Amino acid sequence: MPGDPPAWSPAPAQAQAQAQAQAQAQAAALLEEAADLLVLHRDFAAAVEKCEAGCDSLAAGAGPGPGPESSAEVKCSLCVVGIQALAEMNRWREVLSWVLQYYHVPEHLPPKVLELCILLYSKVGEPQVMLEVGSSWLRDQTNKTLSEYGSLLELYLLQVLLPLGRFEGAEELVCGCDVLDSEQQLAFLGTIGESRCQWSQQEERRSAAEEQHDAATESVLGALSQKLLTMLKLLRRALRSMSSHFYLLPYKKMLFATFLLYLVVVRLDPASPTSLPFVYKLVQLFRQAWAAVLSPIHKPAIRE
Structure with a gap:
């Protein structure tokens, strides 16, 4: 009514204190739930969620100045439980950033x-x-x-x-x-x-161990290199011996024998009856040519 006095409203400081008290009570309840989830139920993800909700509740009820000592203790306890829950989930890499989002600076x-x-x-x-x-x-x-x-x-x-x-x-x-x-x-x-x-x-000790390891590696590589070099020398000698052997063979007879073999295997059809006499003659000629190529006259001389 127009003549009635205005309704009583609490002072801003008192209202802020009431809001902080409610936020602290809510955060304390969430802290108790988070501790139960961590210790009794081993539900680490739910424990972290409760801790985050409690910290958010304290932040929403905080005034422009520093909060009471009890609120700081509740917030610290919430972060302690959250750190333990994150560590249990092997999410330790997130711990520092997770904590700093509520305290802002180290x-x-x-x-x-x-x-x-x-x-x-x-x-x-x-x-x-x-x-x-x-x-x-x-x-x-x-x-x-x-x-x-x-x-x-x-x-x-x-x-x-x-x-x-x-x-x-x-x-x-x-x-x-x-x-x-x-x-x-x-x-x-x-x-x-x-x-x-x-x-x-x-x-x-680490330097000495590294030096020993390097020396062992070098000795192994040296032994392998020596073996590889010996094998290459043997291979070179074998190739040189083979090249000298083939160098002493007459090139014309070798080409002739190769041509006859090509006619027998590639150009003629051994299944055809008309080709049998000719094939027989070519085989005889091939054998004679091959015997002439490998005759003792053309074999390389044995060095004493």
């Missing part, structure tokens, strides 16, 4: 999420994936105030930098970290030095 990753990512990619033998992500997270000033910073720094050194042989980068990171005291820096530098020595020894 510096905002929660310590637990960063730890799981480092361990996962180290386990599958791809630590270089976390090289830039870990470096960006550790160099962020806000992250240096976290209690987990020291353990993550050690994990990053042992699982990413040192396996990749990035010793100079590791020393630079440790020496430039003002969070560590002198004793911690000396301990980390000692670990880096030991890893460098082991790396050098492995490189020397």
